[in-house]
Amino acid sequence: MSGRVSAAAYEALIQFLYQAPIGLVQTTLDGGVEMINPTSAQLLMPLASDGSLDNLFDVLDGVAPTLRGLAQAAQHEGEVICDALRFTSPGVLGEVAKTLSISMVRLDGARLMAVLDDITEQLRQEQKTLDRRLRDAALIDALTQMPNRAALSSTIADVLQREREAGSQFAVLFLNCDRFKLVNDLFGTAVGDGLLGVLAARLLGVLRAGESMAARVGGDEFVVLLGSLASSDEALAISQRVIDVLGGPCVVAGHALTCSVSGGLLLGDGAEGDADAMMRDASIAMVEAKRQGGGRFIAFEPAMRERAVQRARTESELRLALAEGQLFVVYQPIVALQSPAADRSCAGVEALVRWRHPQRGVVPPIEFIGVAEECGLIGALGDFVLATAVRQQQRWREELGALAPGWTAVNLSRAQLQEPGFVASVQALLARSGLPPPCLHLEVTESMAAQDEVVQAVLQQLKALGVALALDDFGTGYSSLASLHQFPVDVVKIDRSFTSQVDTSAHHRVLVQATVMVARSLGMSTVVEGVETEAQAELVRQFGCDRGQGYLFSRPLEAHALTTWLQPTATAACTGRTF
Ligand code: C2E
Ligand code: CA
Ligand code: CA
Numbered sequence: 001m002s003g004r005v006s007a008a009a010y011e012a013l014i015q016f017l018y019q020a021p022i023g024l025v026q027t028t029l030d031g032g033v034e035m036i037n038p039t040s041a042q043l044l045m046p047l048a049s050d051g052s053l054d055n056l057f058d059v060l061d062g063v064a065p066t067l068r069g070l071a072q073a074a075q076h077e078g079e080v081i082c083d084a085l086r087f088t089s090p091g092v093l094g095e096v097a098k099t100l101s102i103s104m105v106r107l108d109g110a111r112l113m114a115v116l117d118d119i120t121e122q123l124r125q126e127q128k129t130l131d132r133r134l135r136d137a138a139l140i141d142a143l144t145q146m147p148n149r150a151a152l153s154s155t156i157a158d159v160l161q162r163e164r165e166a167g168s169q170f171a172v173l174f175l176n177c178d179r180f181k182l183v184n185d186l187f188g189t190a191v192g193d194g195l196l197g198v199l200a201a202r203l204l205g206v207l208r209a210g211e212s213m214a215a216r217v218g219g220d221e222f223v224v225l226l227g228s229l230a231s232s233d234e235a236l237a238i239s240q241r242v243i244d245v246l247g248g249p250c251v252v253a254g255h256a257l258t259c260s261v262s263g264g265l266l267l268g269d270g271a272e273g274d275a276d277a278m279m280r281d282a283s284i285a286m287v288e289a290k291r292q293g294g295g296r297f298i299a300f301e302p303a304m305r306e307r308a309v310q311r312a313r314t315e316s317e318l319r320l321a322l323a324e325g326q327l328f329v330v331y332q333p334i335v336a337l338q339s340p341a342a343d344r345s346c347a348g349v350e351a352l353v354r355w356r357h358p359q360r361g362v363v364p365p366i367e368f369i370g371v372a373e374e375c376g377l378i379g380a381l382g383d384f385v386l387a388t389a390v391r392q393q394q395r396w397r398e399e400l401g402a403l404a405p406g407w408t409a410v411n412l413s414r415a416q417l418q419e420p421g422f423v424a425s426v427q428a429l430l431a432r433s434g435l436p437p438p439c440l441h442l443e444v445t446e447s448m449a450a451q452d453e454v455v456q457a458v459l460q461q462l463k464a465l466g467v468a469l470a471l472d473d474f475g476t477g478y479s480s481l482a483s484l485h486q487f488p489v490d491v492v493k494i495d496r497s498f499t500s501q502v503d504t505s506a507h508h509r510v511l512v513q514a515t516v517m518v519a520r521s522l523g524m525s526t527v528v529e530g531v532e533t534e535a536q537a538e539l540v541r542q543f544g545c546d547r548g549q550g551y552l553f554s555r556p557l558e559a560h561a562l563t564t565w566l567q568p569t570a571t572a573a574c575t576g577r578t579f
Pocket of ligand 2: 443
């Protein structure tokens, strides 16, 4: 100590060092303890296996084995040996283990100085902050800043308990964009993300704060939890408002978009199971809403669950069917009506898909086309039908000459028209088979062709290939005769629901007549579907329909049976199995 420090000041300094809440130790170069304050002694004692604190390195060897070497390596005065090196000290007498840190410097040629600190509490706080951050990240959707599925699950569980105790109502609304994938595919994921942001903002805007919670639970899926409802009618009204507001047009990065939204509503009093089960039931109702055309919401009913299970089963079986060649195509003749009744020659055929199911026998398309559309198998299914039909039509042309059907019509689904490269694949198929394009008719429905610029453009490209287009099921869609001119089609197929009533209902008769006239004025020909009786055939012939299709002429037939049917001498009896 310097001579200028008084004895009292020196004593004060010693007291200060002794009482410091931080551990201080001075040692020789090989760790021999020269000075140690009580805090250090307290911190180090649990580590001193023989109860001795004579040598710091001996005490710390078990928990900080690198320290001795680090100290030896430090050669210069003031050199830092370690800075806040962490180690664990076992708890004594039931205490929890502590985390300590040691910082050490070489004071001079003979001494080392160490500072010891108990950082257990500091670490606990750090861990807490980290946990909170992780938890927040796991509960918040980064894109929309909305709660995510995990956050929603736990909230539903809480709300469920609260509302049941309070006897009030709640509901879960599951939302999904109808054609989000298309937006992503056409404009890129940045625009897709922008659209999701718009939807999220709209959703938050339309809901009353405090009584509901909106979460993003998947790519283009949102769930709204509606709480404190006065009645189930209120849930229905809010759901309708949500569907209307979200489905409105918007502009994202300069693109004018309209993406309708479908919803499934699970009312709290019909809810079963835990939060995940509720979300699943609401999503089942949402799928039902999509099946009904989208842009709407549907309230969950338990029977939907069984149908969903059935659909899932069909889906997996259908995958197998495609892989194992259980699908096949049948052909229904379309006959010329304006020739004499005895000479209803085959103008063309319509290709219709069938599924030879190992247990269920031959399954009609109505039972699996919808499932194929929903689960993305329709592309592969459609490609199969198209390729099979084109090959078959060309084979008939080669084998039967003048007796061959003039064309084969193939049904398209919306997914096929939206497939990138679809037009090129049709072109390649025609080139490969050698079939002239006009010998292929492609059938689309009004709902597919209307109001969709992408589909319209694809139809124009198909037309440009020379393929003929037919408007299927005409009269069942939402558009009317007045908009027929908007469709770039060559043939109008009048739906069976008109044919079946043409001889009993004046209204239907007039509609068929009007359709024939409008179509003719637009240069389109007409096919009447579902002709089952001579009376119907005769009436529609008088109305000027060009062609007819129906059980009266023939049921759909397998290719070889149709070949027989086409022979001039054929009778119904020799056609073999019908479908
Ligand atoms: P669609 O395109 O309207 O096909 C005509 C349907 O009417 C066929 O039913 C046919 O068997 C049936 N039909 C024909 N004449 C009569 C009749 O006189 N009376 C009655 N009651 N029905 C008649 P199918 O083969 O069961 O097909 C049902 C629907 O499934 C088709 O309706 C079409 O929308 C769809 N479909 C069939 N094959 C395919 C396909 O390969 N791809 C796609 N995307 N859809 C297909
Ligand atoms: Ca059709
Ligand atoms: Ca049809």
